[in-house]
Amino acid sequence: MTLDLPPEALQVGLAVDVVAFAMHADELQVLLIERRSLPHARDWALPGGFVHPGEELNHAALRELQTETSVHLEPRHLEQFYTFGEVNRDPRGRVVSVAHLAVLPHGTVQVAAGGDTLRAGWYPAHQPPPLAFDHHAILQRALLRLQIRLEYANLALEFLPDTFTLPELQAVYEAVLNRKMDKRNFRKRLLSQGMLTASGERRSGVGRPAQLYRRAKNVKTPAL
Amino acid sequence: MTLDLPPEALQVGLAVDVVAFAMHADELQVLLIERRSLPHARDWALPGGFVHPGEELNHAALRELQTETSVHLEPRHLEQFYTFGEVNRDPRGRVVSVAHLAVLPHGTVQVAAGGDTLRAGWYPAHQPPPLAFDHHAILQRALLRLQIRLEYANLALEFLPDTFTLPELQAVYEAVLNRKMDKRNFRKRLLSQGMLTASGERRSGVGRPAQLYRRAKNVKTPAL
DNA sequence: CCAAAAGTGTTGGGCTTACACCCATGT
DNA sequence: ACATGGGTGTAAGCCCAACACTTTTGG
Numbered sequence: 001m002t003l004d005l006p007p008e009a010l011q012v013g014l015a016v017d018v019v020a021f022a023m024h025a026d027e028l029q030v031l032l033i034e035r036r037s038l039p040h041a042r043d044w045a046l047p048g049g050f051v052h053p054g055e056e057l058n059h060a061a062l063r064e065l066q067t068e069t070s071v072h073l074e075p076r077h078l079e080q081f082y083t084f085g086e087v088n089r090d091p092r093g094r095v096v097s098v099a100h101l102a103v104l105p106h107g108t109v110q111v112a113a114g115g116d117t118l119r120a121g122w123y124p125a126h127q128p129p130p131l132a133f134d135h136h137a138i139l140q141r142a143l144l145r146l147q148i149r150l151e152y153a154n155l156a157l158e159f160l161p162d163t164f165t166l167p168e169l170q171a172v173y174e175a176v177l178n179r180k181m182d183k184r185n186f187r188k189r190l191l192s193q194g195m196l197t198a199s200g201e202r203r204s205g206v207g208r209p210a211q212l213y214r215r216a217k218n219v220k221t222p223a224l
Numbered sequence: 225m226t227l228d229l230p231p232e233a234l235q236v237g238l239a240v241d242v243v244a245f246a247m248h249a250d251e252l253q254v255l256l257i258e259r260r261s262l263p264h265a266r267d268w269a270l271p272g273g274f275v276h277p278g279e280e281l282n283h284a285a286l287r288e289l290q291t292e293t294s295v296h297l298e299p300r301h302l303e304q305f306y307t308f309g310e311v312n313r314d315p316r317g318r319v320v321s322v323a324h325l326a327v328l329p330h331g332t333v334q335v336a337a338g339g340d341t342l343r344a345g346w347y348p349a350h351q352p353p354p355l356a357f358d359h360h361a362i363l364q365r366a367l368l369r370l371q372i373r374l375e376y377a378n379l380a381l382e383f384l385p386d387t388f389t390l391p392e393l394q395a396v397y398e399a400v401l402n403r404k405m406d407k408r409n410f411r412k413r414l415l416s417q418g419m420l421t422a423s424g425e426r427r428s429g430v431g432r433p434a435q436l437y438r439r440a441k442n443v444k445t446p447a448l
Numbered sequence: 449c450c451a452a453a454a455g456t457g458t459t460g461g462g463c464t465t466a467c468a469c470c471c472a473t474g475t
Numbered sequence: 476a477c478a479t480g481g482g483t484g485t486a487a488g489c490c491c492a493a494c495a496c497t498t499t500t501g502g
Contacts, residue, residue, distance in 0.1 A: 091227050
């Protein structure tokens with residue numbers, strides 16, 4: 001009674017790629033790295049790499065995100081969204097990549113090189129530079145998933161610090177969905193959902209200060 | 225300038241599993257096989273198996289569906305929906321399975337054994353028997369995805385033959401979503417969507433014959 | 449007092465839900 | 476004639492989209 005993989009079991013390289021989004025300058029940005037080694041040396045790519053033995057997929061995604069970019073903050077959201085396994089997607093051989101979607105909170109903008117990475121930086125998610133491998137397709141699909149998740153779960157809050165203003169929240173929606181929204185309707189809708197609590201304080205800046213909110217205690221993010 | 229996988233690239237077994245749904249007896253059914261070999265010999269499981277060298281993932285899913293069940297009809301819908309890669313999900317070693325959702329048309333009910341399969345058969349999707357490996361979790365996630373897709377794309381039509389009646393279509397909705405719907409509201413909604421064309425004929429049976437419909441010419445299924 | 453951004457209500461249309469009876473056919 | 480399933484309309488509530496001016500602060 002052997003319990004080894006049968007001889008016909010195809011062995012492939014198992015990788016993860018991470019599409020990490022954050023807000024910066026009222027724009028949705030995606031985290032990219034410049035590759036150090038072949039193939040695609042000096043090209044921009046999504047952070048990612050091979051899974052370690054005995055390592056879970058989401059752990060590998062987290063590790064790659066952190067080591068390749070020196071982002072040591074916890075992502076506020078991390079989920080697998082699609083698996084890319086086309087036969088010739090990697091010139092080195094058959095590599096299957098489980099792509100993950102990550103949301104990093106506001107302020108996580110400073111990134112540095114590390115690992116196989118020359119540089120790392122944020123780029124406009126809707127107008128990315130040319131990317132290595134099939135990473136452009138991965139990014140497009142991540143954007144679609146993010147847009148669906150934004151309204152379905154309340155992922156928008158994950159882009160913001162603990163307290164935030166309604167105009168800031170609206171900016172997240174507009175940046176992710178890539179369209180302007182009406183201020184009054186937006187407020188009505190969000191406030192009536194009861195997932196925000198006014199925190200009483202006010203933030204200063206140019207113009208009239210805005211009411212600060214935090215997420216209500218009972219807010220659940222749906223599992224899927 | 226070598227272009228081989230780096231030594232640290234983890235090699236894993238690459239498999240696909242297929243959750244194939246069809247309607248039978250006004251119920252949503254899922255296609256299961258009884259495994260011939262270890263592990264989990266004589267247990268019920270989803271059809272699936274290892275990807276072949278140089279084979280695309282969706283092709284592998286189609287092949288496994290056909291060889292393990294003698295279902296040689298083309299599925300009307302086949303899409304990847306999640307990848308299961310937990311370290312210990314397979315006692316034989318690290319196996320990552322890209323799970324696929326398939327919809328088979330009405331009438332595809334006769335299935336036979338084949339390959340590593342002792343028997344194959346249809347089981348109620350909402351009350352499945354105990355399943356091998358993590359296949360219960362895979363089925364649950366497939367059901368969720370199917371429910372989302374049903375309304376989003378118009379997957380319901382894929383369960384039916386070319387011509388069908390509105391009560392038949394409603395039965396698909398009710399079986400997939402697992403709840404009763406109002407007949408008049410259902411008709412209003414579906415007909416106002418303009419994706420159905422009355423085909424004039426009528427089908428005979430017990431009671432008043434029903435109007436037959438077919439899908440309208442311009443109907444598109446969204447890519448994702 | 450001016451610039452800048454925050455805040456605030458109403459109306460109309462479309463969509464969804466709830467609900468009960470008659471119709472066409474086969475036996 | 477009756478059993479079986481198919482087919483039909485209306486009214487109420489809810490949600491969404493459109494739309495412009497006032498308020499609060501800093502400079």
